[in-house]
Amino acid sequence: MGLFIFIKLFKNQLEANLQADFVYSLFPQLFAVRNMIKKLENQNLLVPDSSKKVIMI
Numbered sequence: 232m233g234l235f236i237f238i239k240l241f242k243n244q245l246e247a248n249l250q251a252d253f254v255y256s257l258f259p260q261l262f263a264v265r266n267m268i269k270k271l272e273n274q275n276l277l278v279p280d281s282s283k284k285v286i287m288i
Contacts, residue, residue: 242268 241264 238264238268241265 241261
């Protein structure tokens, strides 16, 4: 649950940031987190801007 909230906060902060690509270039592990988020969204396991669906990782 804590990891889900952590990822959700990262997504909201970084996706809205126009300099996100620069941030990802500095921190490659964040790029991996972003890719994981996108995979979950593609599988409809994580719905953007929705707090109703919660997944356990």
